[in-house]
Amino acid sequence: MADTDTALVPPKPGFLSRNRDTLLRTLVPICVVVCLVLLWQFIITVNSIPQYILPGPLAVANSLYNDWGTLSPALWVTTQITMQALALALIGGVGIAVFLIQSKWIETAFYPITVILQVTPIVAIAPLILIYAPTTQVALLICAFLVAFFPILSNMVQGLKSVDHNLLNLFDLYGASRWQTLLYLKLPSSLPYFMTGLRIGGGLALIAAVVAEFAAGSAGAGSGLAFRLLESQYRLNIPRLFAALILLSLLGVVIFAITSFISWFFLHRWHESSLKREN
Amino acid sequence: MSMSQAPLIPAPGETRRRPLVVMRSVSKTFSSGTLALSDMSLTVEGGEFVSLLGPSGCGKSTALRIIAGLGDVSTGTIDWPSSRINSKGLPEGDISFVFQEPTLMPWQTVFGNVYLPLKLRGVSKSAAREEIMKTLATVGLQDFADAYPRELSGGMKMRVSIARALVTKPKLLLMDEPFAALDEITRQKLNDDVLRLWRETGITVIFVTHSVFESAYLSNRIVVMKARPGRVHADFPLVTSLERDARYRTSEEYRQACEKVSTMLIEAIGGEEH
Numbered sequence: 004m005a006d007t008d009t010a011l012v013p014p015k016p017g018f019l020s021r022n023r024d025t026l027l028r029t030l031v032p033i034c035v036v037v038c039l040v041l042l043w044q045f046i047i048t049v050n051s052i053p054q055y056i057l058p059g060p061l062a063v064a065n066s067l068y069n070d071w072g073t074l075s076p077a078l079w080v081t082t083q084i085t086m087q088a089l090a091l092a093l094i095g096g097v098g099i100a101v102f103l104i105q106s107k108w109i110e111t112a113f114y115p116i117t118v119i120l121q122v123t124p125i126v127a128i129a130p131l132i133l134i135y136a137p138t139t140q141v142a143l144l145i146c147a148f149l150v151a152f153f154p155i156l157s158n159m160v161q162g163l164k165s166v167d168h169n170l171l172n173l174f175d176l177y178g179a180s181r182w183q184t185l186l187y188l189k190l191p192s193s194l195p196y197f198m199t200g201l202r203i204g205g206g207l208a209l210i211a212a213v214v215a216e217f218a219a220g221s222a223g224a225g226s227g228l229a230f231r232l233l234e235s236q237y238r239l240n241i242p243r244l245f246a247a248l249i250l251l252s253l254l255g256v257v258i259f260a261i262t263s264f265i266s267w268f269f270l271h272r273w274h275e276s277s278l279k280r281e282n
Numbered sequence: 283m284s285m286s287q288a289p290l291i292p293a294p295g296e297t298r299r300r301p302l303v304v305m306r307s308v309s310k311t312f313s314s315g316t317l318a319l320s321d322m323s324l325t326v327e328g329g330e331f332v333s334l335l336g337p338s339g340c341g342k343s344t345a346l347r348i349i350a351g352l353g354d355v356s357t358g359t360i361d362w363p364s365s366r367i368n369s370k371g372l373p374e375g376d377i378s379f380v381f382q383e384p385t386l387m388p389w390q391t392v393f394g395n396v397y398l399p400l401k402l403r404g405v406s407k408s409a410a411r412e413e414i415m416k417t418l419a420t421v422g423l424q425d426f427a428d429a430y431p432r433e434l435s436g437g438m439k440m441r442v443s444i445a446r447a448l449v450t451k452p453k454l455l456l457m458d459e460p461f462a463a464l465d466e467i468t469r470q471k472l473n474d475d476v477l478r479l480w481r482e483t484g485i486t487v488i489f490v491t492h493s494v495f496e497s498a499y500l501s502n503r504i505v506v507m508k509a510r511p512g513r514v515h516a517d518f519p520l521v522t523s524l525e526r527d528a529r530y531r532t533s534e535e536y537r538q539a540c541e542k543v544s545t546m547l548i549e550a551i552g553g554e555e556h
Contacts, residue, residue, distance in 0.1 A: 169385040172352050177402045177450075178374045187401065191389045273388045273430050 058242040063249065066242035074231060074243075078250050081212055081227035084140070085258065088147030089208040095148070096155030096200060101185065104163045114160075121153040125211055129218035139219050143227070146215030151208035158200030162193025195274050198266035205262040209255050228254075300364045302328045302454055302486050303349060308358035310344055318344045320511035321358070326488060328364065328453065331480055333497035333504045334490045335543065337551050341512020342490045346456050349488065350379050365453065373454075375403075378447035380457040384439035386431040392418070392442050393427040399450045410449075417449045420479060437468035441475070448479065457489045461496070473500055477526055494547060498539040499526060506546045515550040518542075 040060045046052070047059035054062055067074070099117070103110045125146050136142035166189055174184045216229035228247050235244035270276060303326050310319040319341040326332055334342040347353050349360065351372040365373030378399075386395045393414060400410040418424045421441040431439055440460060447455055457476075461469040477500060480487055491497050497504050501520055508515040520539055524530045 167385065169381045169383060170387065172347075173379065173381075173385060173398075174402070175352060176350055176377065176379050177399050178368065178370075179402045183402055187398070188387070191387070194389065273432060275432075 055239045055241050058245055062242040063245040066240075067246040067249065070243050070246060074228070074247060074250060077226060077228045077231045077247070078254065080140075080225060081209075081216075081229065081251070082254060084143050084147055084212045084227060085209045085254070088144055088151050088212060089205055089258075091144070091148045092151035092155050092204050092208065093201065096152050096204070097159050097197070100156050100159030100163055103160055104189075110160075117153065117156060120149060125150050126214055126218050129215055133219055140225055142219055143212060143215045146218075147208050147211040150211035150214075151204040154203040154207065155197070155200035158196040158203075159193060162196025163189050165196070166192045194269060195276060198262075198270060202259070202262045202266060205258045206255065209251070209258060213251065300328050301325050302330075302362070302364055304361040304363060305345075305349070306359045306361070308345075308348060308355045308360065310341070310348060310353070311356045317511040319348070320513045322512070322514055324505065324514065324517070326454075326486060328486055329484055330503055331477075331487045331501045332489065333501035334488065334507060335492065335494070335497045335504055335547060336507030336512075336515070337509050337547075338492065339512070340507040340509040340550070342507050343458050344512060345507075346379075346458050346488060346490050349454075350377055350456050352379075375450055376453040378450060378452040378455050380440075380443050380447050380455065380460045382459045382462055384431070384436075384443040386439060386442055386446075388431050391428050391430055392423060392434070395431070395442055396446045396449050398446060403450075414445075414449060417445045420448065420482075421445045421475065435468075436464055437472060440464065440472060444472075444476070444479075448483070448485075451483075453486060455485050455487045457487065459490050459492065462492070469496070474527070476500065494540055494544045498536065498543045499531065504543055504546075506543070506550050508550045516546045518546075 044059045044061060047057065052059075058066075099113075103113060128149075129142070129146055132142045132145050133139070136145060170188055170192070171184070174188055179187070212227065213229040216227050217233065228251050231247045232244055232251075235241065235247060303324075305322055305324045308319060308322045309317070311317050322341070322345060324345075334345060336342050344353075348355055351370060360371075362373045362376070365376045368374045387398070390398070396414050396417060397407065397410055400413070401407075415424060415427065418427060421444055423438065423441055423445065426434065426438065431442070434442065443460070461472050464472065473496060476487070476489075479485065487500075489497070489500060498520065503517070503519050505514055506516040507513065520543075522530070522535050522539070524533055524535055530536050
């Protein structure tokens with residue numbers, strides 16, 4: 004049965020030409036980054052800029068290696084908070100979206116509250132959350148959750164409401180229950196919207212985790228990368244500040260890669276966004 | 283207004299002559315205040331192939347949707363004398379609907395799309411497999427069970443939609459301009475397929491179209507409708523001694539049938555105030 008599908012799919016391009024494409028796509032950006040790093044080191048060396056103003060890439064790499072004992076627990080803390088916040092935001096966002104679309108009245112009553120939560124700058128409520136939350140970690144988690152939650156919620160609401168009307172009619176015609184319509188029609192058809200929310204929410208969760216930690220100013224064993232950043236700044240340990248910054252960027256890239264992969268994995272077989280144009 | 287003649291059906295068994303659905307003085311007013319359907323009465327008997335034909339805005343699609351239970355009637359009644367009725371007053375398992383668009387779930391394979399009506403009834407996938415493959419074979423898609431809708435042509439998507447409608451073995455198939463968006467060659471092919479399925483299964487079809495040629499080729503009864511408000515203008519049988527196939531398309535009988543339907547349609551349009 005599977006072999007008949009290939010009759011419809013255009014013949015795949017040759018192995019070499021396909022690989023050359025991927026190779027170029029990987030090599031070109033790497034080359035650009037390497038050139039920029041070299042240029043950075045060159046400028047530092049030529050102008051003999053002191054480390055406490057702008058450290059060179061070598062100094063940063065050195066710090067990354069030597070301070071790994073301090074930085075890696077911090078990285079782990081930030082990763083945990085980001086991931087937990089994102090997970091909570093996914094559950095909360097999807098759950099509340101499903102709740103909101105149950106009736107026009109529910110949506111009218113509750114949607115404004117979620118908007119208020121969203122538009123209030125998170126830094127402004129962080130001190131308040133710090134007072135109420137039992138520990139700083141929980142406070143950070145709540146902050147990151149609040150920020151990541153809204154794009155997922157609004158995308159989900161949009162997705163759940165954008166179901167093909169004729170498919171809804173069809174489900175009615177076959178006497179589908181509310182539960183069946185949700186499970187077999189509304190949720191799968193809003194998957195592309197969910198994935199958009201996931202990608203935005205993943206990025207925002209990290210940003211919020213950092214911002215919240217700036218605001219909370221936690222210290223000691225449970226502190227994340229944001230605190231290490233501030234600490235390095237106070238101590239004029241600029242190479243370590245850069246090292247922490249690089250770890251944060253890498254974490255962001257990894258989150259982006261994972262969420263993009265998840266999105267591709269679930270959509271590539273059927274959704275237009277994951278298809279190549281055939282012309 | 284409506285000339286309710288008993289239609290002549292070629293060679294029916296006893297069961298094919300019982301009224302399947304009876305519309306009595308059905309009117310439909312939309313919430314915008316538009317009177318979409320005015321005092322429409324229509325009795326369709328088992329085994330008939332009825333075309334609802336008319337200009338746009340004549341309420342033919344509205345009538346079809348009302349029969350399917352998608353939207354209530356404002357006044358009048360719809361009865362199902364030979365079906366068991368559920369709590370909503372519908373003979374649920376007995377009706378299927380084919381929309382103008384294929385209306386497939388893009389995230390499901392062809393198999394998954396055809397499985398849907400059975401899944402909603404709680405039939406397990408393994409129990410449904412044989413029936414699904416058989417139904418796919420009747421529309422010539424048995425080799426495409428694992429394909430996704432996006433991999434199919436427009437005509438093939440429509441065939442999947444028809445297979446999905448037939449998989450529950452309904453008594454009544456409602457088709458809302460199903461082939462309007464397809465090219466002429468594909469449309470003719472699908473017309474022949476629908477005719478074959480109708481002959482083989484003894485299913486009753488109500489077919490909404492705005493094409494004189496399509497209705498004259500397919501149906502053994504034509505209901506011409508008038509617009510503003512939507513109502514029945516003429517209701518007449520279309521009998522032919524010929525097999526409806528490629529030769530029928532070029533026959534004198536077909537030409538006459540088209541002419542008759544066309545005259546009725548022009549009358550219906552001419553009667554409108556513009």
